[in-house]
Amino acid sequence: MRRQIIEPLLEIEKLSTHFETADGLVKAVDDVTLRVEPGKTLCIVGESGCGKSVTARSILRLVDPPGRIVAGRINFRSREAEEAVDLAALDPRGPELRRIRGKEIGMVFQEPMVALSPVHTIGQQLVEVLRLHEQLGKKEARERAIAELRGVGIPNPEQRIDAYSFQLSGGMRQRAMIAMALACRPQLLIADEPTTALDVTTQAQILRLLRKLQEERGMAILFITHDLGVVAELADRVAVMYLGNVVEECDVDSLFHDPRHPYTRALLRSVPRIERRARRRLPTIRGQVPHPQQRPSGCPYRTRCDHVVLGECDVDNPDLVSDGEREVRCVHYPTADSIRAGHELEHEEVAADAG
Template sequence: MAPQTAPGPDRPLLDISGLKTHFDTPEGTVRAVDGVSFTVPRGKTVCVVGESGCGKSVTARSVLGLVEEPGRIVAGSIRFAGEAGDEPVDLAALDPRGTQIRAVRGGRIGMVFQEPMAALSPLYTIGDQLVEAIRLHLPLTREAARTRAVGLLKRVGIPAADKRIDAYSFQMSGGMCQRAMIAIALACDPALLIADEPTTALDVTTQARILDLLADIQADTGTSVLFITHDLGVVAEIADEVVVMYLGTVVEQGPVDAVFHDPKHPYTRALLGSVPRMGAGARQRLATIRGHVPHPSERPDGCPFHPRCDSAVAGVCDTAQPPETALPERQRVRCVLYGDTPAAPAAATVEGAQS
């Protein structure tokens, strides 16, 4: 069951429903994203979490039509309403190389990539790349665009912005390059900022500064943020809502406090249970999730998590994908431990599974 879209000005900024993004390979079809549904409310931060290989980044790239061949969206909708009163546009139905999606990409939706040194061209200065992004969407002269670019670099905390604008990416630190990437993503005042693991390659101190920067920008502009990460500490710090993905599907979603303090799906509980905790003994063994995320082409029958799940019900979890169940506190979970499945055992609680 997909989230319900509110009518009129209360509708979410982004409404993803039944999204399927597949890759046709010589070995068969890889279902990287297989029926994902969630919304991004206006002015809120939604974090998508899960282990590597769960489809988080492909979901984010699908929003902007940036899935590389042989990947393609085969089903579902991505409805985006840039302004509160706008009629939503289904981005999934647009030509990924067409003018409509290019107007949205970088204009109404900005993207911050994981590796700024790879995303920024070493052949052009930071200013050249920023000015190009501005002039692509705004009717400004080069001089006016450069003035705006300097202001954006100052806004993201780059010192001596009027001089750094003429620097190349290899002349700047990783943290400064990530700030420049954020400036490019914010160049045209987007309604939505997609951040795909933007702090993973940074040291802890720089990571904290980038997170503070994103929080300040959101407070000042009201921009919505779709944040992709595997770091639950980051989620606890910045998220309003959490979407937990496993092997291309959403297994649980809801407000961050509800999900962290009362996780429902066994995968969510296992993720939270594996987070190192202050005060744990020096020799205390770190909890882990047994097994590993299989390749999407080797997806098991039934619930995709059941081979690793300690609460799996034989003859149930290995036969059919469980339906999504709506729970109190706006949580939604896809698990046979909830809903109308006959003889489903009661959900266990993981001690300490909270932020």
């Protein structure tokens, strides 16, 4: 049964963000196509260096020079516009993008200690966001800021509002960042590995908080992570990235129970499982992600793939093929029918893993 077609809140079409350095061209994001539906969560997963964070920063035009968007569209359905706005075509410093950034699209960064100003209190930074986008007076903005801090679970917000970032724990800093990102009730929240620097207990608290706020406010979330446990808990759909490419995109159940791309299957095999036999080595992906300036010819994953086809994988990087439910970029899945049918190698891997 095909999923209902819903008008996307955010639709990225063939986005490419490159860095022209003295040592050569870095294709950090290359021909990426994604969509985020209203009220849903899309997780982008992959190893470090695969282009996840640059994709997120490209949406809000926060890529620092020498990086720049060289191709593609980023269509966002703003509340204030009748038609979708192409964020890639806007001036990064212009008023139109500044109205969207922070008001309709919020962002939670990976390390709040770096993202938050150390010389301004949490309250000063939160009040500035509210006054800029909501045109509130000082007193009203402060009252609203206290309410936002209380809403993300910060105890004694009347006192904590005057604290500096270095006076808060890691979990409290991240909650303050979330309050700042959501203060203006955005339609979309971009969260760039917001739990990576936190302990396991605090990670679970932050994830529960995000789910709670999403249910209350009906916002969409674009969540970037390398943790498949987080994906299983939070995602509606998942995009797997490798060296700047989306190699597979599907719903979360299909990703874990019926994956297609060799890289997706390798990631899943490397996740520790309780039912694995004792004293059995955990499967790993051989090698490492190539340096972006040493990108292999053809499929970028071929140097680590156990199912490489010589004469094909080393010649061309396949196009992203869709069957209406999932998209896969692999020589083993050249058509929609082949994606639906799956590949016999999948069954061999599952049987070997079970043994």
